[in-house]
Amino acid sequence: MQQRKKSEADWAMEVLTQKQEPVFYDELVKEIALKMGKQSDAATLTSIYTRINLDNRLVYQGAGYWYFDANKIYREF
Numbered sequence: 001m002q003q004r005k006k007s008e009a010d011w012a013m014e015v016l017t018q019k020q021e022p023v024f025y026d027e028l029v030k031e032i033a034l035k036m037g038k039q040s041d042a043a044t045l046t047s048i049y050t051r052i053n054l055d056n057r058l059v060y061q062g063a064g065y066w067y068f069d070a071n072k073i074y075r076e077f
Contacts, residue, residue: 008048009055011035013068016058022065025049 006014011032016023023031029048030040038044052058052066059069 006036007055008032008036008051009058012052012055012058012066016066016068022061022067025064025066028052028066 012028015028015031015035029045029052032048032052033040033044038048053060057068059067061067
C-alpha cells in the first residue's frame with residue numbers, strides 16, 4: 001500500500017502534537033513550510049494558512065493561536 005504525501009494540515013498536527021500547547025499561527029505556518037521544504041515567502045505562508053483553516057482537526061483558539069481537537073484525529077491502521 002502506497003503511503004500518501006503529508007498535507008499541510010498533517011504537518012500542523014505533527015507540530016501541535018509535539019508541542020502539546022496552542023501555537024501562534026506565524027510560528028506554525030513557518031515551521032510547516034520548513035518541514036515541507038518550501039520557501040517562507042508570503043504567498044507560500046498564506047497558502048499553508050488557508051489549508052490549515054480548511055482542516056476540521058485544527059481549531060483556531062483566538063488571538064492567533066491554533067491547537068488540535070483530539071476528538072477529531074483520524075488514526076490510520
